[in-house]
Structure formats: structure tokens, C-alpha cells
Amino acid sequence: xxxxxxxxxxxxxxxxxxxxxDTPSPIQEQAIPAVLAGKDVMAAAQTGTGKTAGFTLPILExxxxxxxVKGNHVRTLILTPTRELAAQVNESVVKYSKHLPLTSTVVxxxxxxxxxxxxxxxxxxxxxxxxxxxxxxxxxxAVKFSQIEVLVLDEADRMLxxxxxxxxxxxxxxxxxxxxxxxxxxxxxxxxxxxxxxxxNNPVEISVSPENSTATTVEQFVYPVDxxxxxxxxxxxxxxxxxxxxxxxxxxxxxxxRLSMYLEKQGIKSAPIHGNKSQGARTKALAGxxxxxxxxxxxxxxxxxxxxIPQLPQVVNFDLPNVSEDYVHxxxxxxxxxxxxxxxxxxxxxxxxxxxxxxxxxxxLIPRIDVEGFIPSDIVPESNLSRKPIKxxxxxxxKPNHADGQRSGDNARGHKPxxxxxxxxxxxxxxxxxxxxxxxxxxRRRPSKPATTSPSK
Ligand code: AMP
Numbered sequence: 001x002x003x004x005x006x007x008x009x010x011x012x013x014x015x016x017x018x019x020x021x022d023t024p025s026p027i028q029e030q031a032i033p034a035v036l037a038g039k040d041v042m043a044a045a046q047t048g049t050g051k052t053a054g055f056t057l058p059i060l061e062x063x064x065x066x067x068x069v070k071g072n073h074v075r076t077l078i079l080t081p082t083r084e085l086a087a088q089v090n091e092s093v094v095k096y097s098k099h100l101p102l103t104s105t106v107v108x109x110x111x112x113x114x115x116x117x118x119x120x121x122x123x124x125x126x127x128x129x130x131x132x133x134x135x136x137x138x139x140x141x142a143v144k145f146s147q148i149e150v151l152v153l154d155e156a157d158r159m160l161x162x163x164x165x166x167x168x169x170x171x172x173x174x175x176x177x178x179x180x181x182x183x184x185x186x187x188x189x190x191x192x193x194x195x196x197x198x199x200x201n202n203p204v205e206i207s208v209s210p211e212n213s214t215a216t217t218v219e220q221f222v223y224p225v226d227x228x229x230x231x232x233x234x235x236x237x238x239x240x241x242x243x244x245x246x247x248x249x250x251x252x253x254x255x256x257x258r259l260s261m262y263l264e265k266q267g268i269k270s271a272p273i274h275g276n277k278s279q280g281a282r283t284k285a286l287a288g289x290x291x292x293x294x295x296x297x298x299x300x301x302x303x304x305x306x307x308x309i310p311q312l313p314q315v316v317n318f319d320l321p322n323v324s325e326d327y328v329h330x331x332x333x334x335x336x337x338x339x340x341x342x343x344x345x346x347x348x349x350x351x352x353x354x355x356x357x358x359x360x361x362x363x364x365l366i367p368r369i370d371v372e373g374f375i376p377s378d379i380v381p382e383s384n385l386s387r388k389p390i391k392x393x394x395x396x397x398x399k400p401n402h403a404d405g406q407r408s409g410d411n412a413r414g415h416k417p418x419x420x421x422x423x424x425x426x427x428x429x430x431x432x433x434x435x436x437x438x439x440x441x442x443x444r445r446r447p448s449k450p451a452t453t454s455p456s457k
Contacts, residue, residue, distance in 0.1 A: 001023065007036050008058070012060060014099050016057070025050030027043060027045045027050055032057055033058075034206070035055060038062070040201050041182045041204050041205075043182070043184050043205075044207040045208045052089055059076050063126070067147070069103070069147060070144075073143075074120075074124050077148055078127070080154045083279055085154065087108070089154060090105070097126075104128065107128075116133075117142040131164045132164075148176055151182070156184065160189075165191075165195070183199060218343050220343045221367055222345050223346050223369050224349075225347070227350070234263075234346065238296065246316055249316065250319055252319075253276050256299065271284075271288055271297055273285045273298070274299065274302075301326050304330070304333075313334060317330060320358065328362065347380055349376065349379060359383050
């Protein structure tokens, strides 16, 4: 299938060609005709599947030739959980609408609101926003919704995890009833389904199933170590293996800061990225990491979510996540598009239960490597891989603003986040995230479907 057969017009096809895309990804093949036909869509798809173009291209097609947007009004609203994702989605909209007379704007918290109010005065065909800041702007009369034709909820599961449920409900109440609704989520938990009930009408359901497990390869290893020796072991591994671009996950914001400082002291250019950092610092850290100036990016889960870094060779879990599914999301960032990626975890005896939970989820024992001089005095117990089915987990009540809440205007406003009872919407096998197509300057391969850490492997 080619893009030309999907019903997109010349200015959009030209922009696609300039991006070097030659074939639509599976989600694009399904979503583009459905959105063009004006249908509501409910799609199970993660970052790396090409979902952004999947909804953006047909929306732009529908917007072009429509009515002119009035001052302070918007015609399409795209809600995302994080600033990074909002900025990336807006970048995509700008790229794909390059040859169309359409405007796009992005707004999120953590930066001054006045410049955003100014820009919105002219109105914008597309507005990409995080929920908190959007409500602030609405309350200040800077944005009006009566011209809205299309609403997109991107990464809806993560928005609920971050406690944005009430903000989303509030926003939905403010929108015109007659509109097209597109809901994208990595997983379809009961909470997402209940949100969908009041949102989409007779939707086209799309699910991108994981690619077969040979397409992407992630080598996984566990390094048992004492807590006090983790940082030194990490430095040794980075230096000895000469890792030039490594994404390191820390469970806490303070931990990320501390580790980043330590790495710098050891001569490894590093930057932390998390919700307490200003937007400027986050953008700078990410740009530095992408350009190769920053060798080690230390991130918390939420800050890292949705970051599009193609062909990441190395992911390190400095701390294991407490939620096993997050491990799969984390390691899904490496081993993309046929490249072999490595995901290693530094694990203390204390973290053994988390390790067992992960191994049970992926139904695989992760090989362990003992490094001389770092053998822990507190031995990490042997795994005993249980093949009992996993019971639905009790919803985890992450405190808003605790793990990595957004600041100013993007805070989950003190309400309970929804649970993490993740279930795939028609997907067979595992969940993993962040799988991105090779970002080659010339012809680009179409994005692979999510990396698989399939239970059957
Ligand atoms: P997304 O899942 O929307 O985050 O997109 C993942 C990556 O795939 C982005 O870097 C896109 O630029 C790229 N991409 C999207 N569609 C295609 C396509 N049809 N062919 C090649 N690359 C694509």
C-alpha cells in the first residue's frame, strides 16, 4: 500500500515524501481512511508505531478547505500527557502541514502563560495541549472551543495514570457535542474503556499487534550489586563498553539528579530529565542527548515517556521500576527497527521482588552477570520463575506530583489517578513501548510495531 491510495491530497503527500516515508505503517493504513471518513476512532498503539502521522495526516486533510479559524478559537484539539509529547506532536503537525495554509500551536505548563495567550489571539487550526495548562488558558478566556471539529486524546492511559481524569472530563464538558473523537492509548484498561464510553460514538477500533519477536532484539541482563556500589558499577560499564548514548532510568527525581552529577564528576557528560526541571532545561537535555553532546541521559519514567529517540542502543535500569509493565516500556526504547539493543538492570537484594515480578511478566529469566569487584555482599536471591497467570494488580495510587508530576498548570489536581490495570486492546503478547523507526535522513523505513518481549519467547 502507498500513501497515494489512502485519499490524501497533493500538499500532504508532498510533505510525507519530504519526510522520506514511502509506506504507511499498519496503524496509518487503518486510521487514515477511518479519520478521513469522519469516523470516531479508538486505537491501541504505542509510540513508535507512526500513530502521530496516523491521526495528524487525515485531520489536516479534513481541516484544509474547511472554515477559517476565528481569533482565540481552535478547530482541532490534541491532548497529551506530557510537555515533551505535546512539543513532539506539534512538531509533526508543523512538518506535515508545511504546504497547507493551516496553523498549529502548542501549549503546556511549566513555562509562562502570557506568550501562549498572545499566540492564541490569532486562533489556531490545531492546538496541542497538556490538560492543566489548557484549562488555565480557557479560564482566562484565551481559548474558545465553539469551533472545535476534532478532539484527539493521545496516550490516554498515561494521562489517566498521571491523574488527569478530572481535567479531561472538565474539558470534554466544554467542547461542542458534535465533533469527531480519536482516542489513542497503549493499553485499554477498564478505566480507559469507561472514559471511552462517554467519548467515542460507534468507533472504528484499531489495534496494532506486536511485530513477531525476531524483528527487534533486545538483549537483557541483570547485574547484581549492592546499592552503595551501583553508581561506580555504572561508570565502569559505560567506560569499558564505550557506550556513547545511554538512557538511564532512575526511580526518583532526586536520584536522577544525584546520579547525573556523579557521572559528570567521573567525566561522563550527563543530564537529568524529570518533572522538576524547567521546560528549557528538559528541552536542552533532550537536544543534547539527541545530538550526542550528552552521553548519559538520566530520566524518570514519566519524563522519558513518549520521547522519540531513534535507534537507542543502550538502556540502563539504574533502579528497577516498581510496576513491572514499566520495565517493558523502558526496554522497548532500544533494539528498534531490527537493531540489536541492550537493556541492563542494576539490581540489589532489596529489589529482588521487583525483578521476580518483571521476569514473571515477561515469562523469561533475565541472565545475570557478576562483575568482579562488585559482587554484592547482600546476595540477590535466585529467581524462581513462576508461570502462574498474573492476577490483575490493584490499581497503584501514584501521588500526583510525587513521582514526576508536571508543574504549574499541568499538575494532576489532587485527584486520584486511575489504576494501572493494563490490558491490551486486542494485542497478542506483551506490551512494550517507545519503539521507533530508524530516523534516517534519507529513505526511512516505516516504523516497526512495538518491540516484543513476548511471553512465549
Ligand atoms: P510515532 O509513533 O508517531 O511517535 O512515530 C514514530 C516515528 O516514526 C517518528 O519518528 C515518525 O517520524 C516516524 N514515522 C511515522 N510514519 C512513518 C512512515 N510511514 N514511514 C517511516 N517513518 C515514519
